[in-house]
Amino acid sequence: MKILSADQIRALDAYTIKNEPITSIDLMERASVTFVNWFIKRFKPHREVYIFCGPGNNGGDGLAVGRLLTHVQYSVKVFIFSSDRYSKDFDINLKRLEKLVTITKINSKEDIPILSIGGIVIDAIFGSGLSRPVGGLYADIIKSINDSKVTRVAIDIASGLFCDANNEDPVKLKVDYTFTFQLPKLSFLFPQNEDYTGCWVIGDIGLNKSFIESQSSAFTYVEEEEAFSVVKPRSKFSHKGDYGKVLIMAGSYGMMGAAVLSGKSCYRAGAGLVKFHSPRCGVQILQSSLPEAILSVDPEENFISSLPDISGFNTVAAGPGWYEGAESAFLLQQIFENKNINLVLDAGALNVLSKNKELLNALPQNTILTPHPGEFKRLAGEFSNDYSRLEGLRKFSQRYKCIMVLKGANTMVALPDGNVSFNSTGNPGMATAGSGDVLTGIIAALLAQGYSPAMASKLGVYLHGYAGDRAASKSGTASIIAEDIIDGVKDFYLEFDKKYSASL
Ligand SMILES: NC(=O)C1=CN([C@@H]2O[C@H](COP(=O)(O)OP(=O)(O)OC[C@H]3O[C@@H](n4cnc5c(N)ncnc54)[C@H](O)[C@@H]3O)[C@@H](O)[C@H]2O)[C@@H](O)CC1
Numbered sequence: 124m125k126i127l128s129a130d131q132i133r134a135l136d137a138y139t140i141k142n143e144p145i146t147s148i149d150l151m152e153r154a155s156v157t158f159v160n161w162f163i164k165r166f167k168p169h170r171e172v173y174i175f176c177g178p179g180n181n182g183g184d185g186l187a188v189g190r191l192l193t194h195v196q197y198s199v200k201v202f203i204f205s206s207d208r209y210s211k212d213f214d215i216n217l218k219r220l221e222k223l224v225t226i227t228k229i230n231s232k233e234d235i236p237i238l239s240i241g242g243i244v245i246d247a248i249f250g251s252g253l254s255r256p257v258g259g260l261y262a263d264i265i266k267s268i269n270d271s272k273v274t275r276v277a278i279d280i281a282s283g284l285f286c287d288a289n290n291e292d293p294v295k296l297k298v299d300y301t302f303t304f305q306l307p308k309l310s311f312l313f314p315q316n317e318d319y320t321g322c323w324v325i326g327d328i329g330l331n332k333s334f335i336e337s338q339s340s341a342f343t344y345v346e347e348e349e350a351f352s353v354v355k356p357r358s359k360f361s362h363k364g365d366y367g368k369v370l371i372m373a374g375s376y377g378m379m380g381a382a383v384l385s386g387k388s389c390y391r392a393g394a395g396l397v398k399f400h401s402p403r404c405g406v407q408i409l410q411s412s413l414p415e416a417i418l419s420v421d422p423e424e425n426f427i428s429s430l431p432d433i434s435g436f437n438t439v440a441a442g443p444g445w446y447e448g449a450e451s452a453f454l455l456q457q458i459f460e461n462k463n464i465n466l467v468l469d470a471g472a473l474n475v476l477s478k479n480k481e482l483l484n485a486l487p488q489n490t491i492l493t494p495h496p497g498e499f500k501r502l503a504g505e506f507s508n509d510y511s512r513l514e515g516l517r518k519f520s521q522r523y524k525c526i527m528v529l530k531g532a533n534t535m536v537a538l539p540d541g542n543v544s545f546n547s548t549g550n551p552g553m554a555t556a557g558s559g560d561v562l563t564g565i566i567a568a569l570l571a572q573g574y575s576p577a578m579a580s581k582l583g584v585y586l587h588g589y590a591g592d593r594a595a596s597k598s599g600t601a602s603i604i605a606e607d608i609i610d611g612v613k614d615f616y617l618e619f620d621k622k623y624s625a626s627l
């Protein structure tokens with residue numbers, strides 16, 4: 124799904140009204156009905172509902188929502204503000220609502236209402252048309268709502284949040300839910316906006332699909348349909364050689380578990396063959412934890428010091444559980460000399476790169492790097508906010524022609540062509556030791572099976588999050604361990620076999 128800018132969204136609204144058999148006021152009605160259908164499923168009518176309506180079309184939505192909720196027996200209190208310019212559709216909806224309920228105009232601070240505990244605030248003050256930080260009376264009301272013990276629901280986007288740009292100003296409405304129209308907004312995907320986004324859902328209001336298709340955007344949001352549509356079904360006549368050979372170079376004394384987790388997830392995600400290159404101390408651990416894997420043994424007891432013969436492997440995964448000394452930098456240098464291999468680097472390998480930045484210039488094209496935020500900071504430096512960090516991620520990927528997988532909620536995958544996808548699966552339970560090792564194994568497995576590095580990254584991240592969500596549905600978010608995520612990989616392929624695989 125594409126993520127469009129505020130300007131593109133405005134153009135999309137205008138195009139829809141011009142080219143589809145729907146007027147602007149009817150489109151607003153459709154949007155409001157969509158919102159109300161969602162709202163009444165979630166909130167029962169016994170709670171007091173306060174609707175705050177700004178002067179534009181977001182406010183117009185609020186007024187229409189007020190009318191629709193009144194019709195289904197919700198008790199609504201509606202507030203508007205003095206303005207010298209209300210939008211046309213605001214005026215029409217104001218007239219429609221005035222016949223049903225008393226509308227209060229807030230002219231000064233003294234008019235700001237006290238909200239009853241347990242009430243619900245519907246925020247229709249500003250939507251995608253916010254053009255500057257919020258000040259004056261609007262700021263006072265936002266602060267007052269933020270201080271109240273109510274549930275807050277934003278229509279389209281919380282007031283004070285820009286769709287696609289940073290707003291340094293602290294005046295923004297904190298919300299529990301955002302019901303947004305048609306497409307996700309870039310700002311929902313950043314950790315810094317968690318309080319101003321809450322749980323967000325998309326309502327399809329029938330904006331013109333071909334216009335959306337025609338728009339160029341560097342940003343996409345990967346959801347179920349797109350992810351499953353690229354999974355390759357297996358041919359009846361295939362054999363293990365068709366699913367690739369992965370060499371995993373992971374683990375050191377005390378950290379062999381990282382290698383085990385990568386290897387297991389690599390097999391679960393469908394690799395044909397997995398071989399570990401292991402320090403001597405890891406031999407027993409690996410052989411007994413993963414009998415399916417074969418082993419090459421490094422001369423060093425406690426860490427990997429040398430590169431085995433990698434001819435015959437189409438994919439190498441390196442870094443989980445790594446010792447981060449000078450030997451590892453030399454090892455990376457040797458790996459990088461093999462330009463025709465798919466490569467995924469994680470954890471220790473990334474830290475070695477951070478300490479030896481000159482090595483970045485030798486990265487084979489389309490190498491996949493999977494840093495968490497701390498590792499990315501060591502690689503690329505610090506950024507003042509999540510928007511500039513996104514730009515930093517894109518620049519890094521473009522500069523070194525590598526694929527950057529920045530892990531976190533809505534993991535970002537930045538490609539050397541400047542495009543970035545945001546992931547839709549996953550949950551906070553996946554913030555657990557070993558979760559990253561599992562992702563490395565999954566991406567390596569997909570690379571080995573012939574997915575392009577870009578596809579392996581995007582699908583791998585989706586699959587990893589999906590597996591984590593399945594794990595959470597079985598054991599609860601906080602108790603997820605990395606092994607559970609590996610188990611969840613089975614559920615992903617089961618779902619594919621049942622629902623999507625044409626061959627079954
Ligand atoms: N245009 C359409 O076809 C549709 C629009 N919809 C709604 O319309 C919204 C966008 O409407 P608008 O473009 O009218 O924009 P908004 O309603 O978000 O706000 C624009 C108004 O607020 C003023 N404003 C902006 N920033 C301000 C600030 N910091 N302080 C004070 N005033 C400020 C502007 O001058 C303008 O009067 C969407 O978010 C959505 O809720 C929906 O009804 C769906 C259909």
Ligand SMILES: [K+]
Pocket residue numbers: 181246247248249250277278279280281282
């Ligand atoms: K809003």
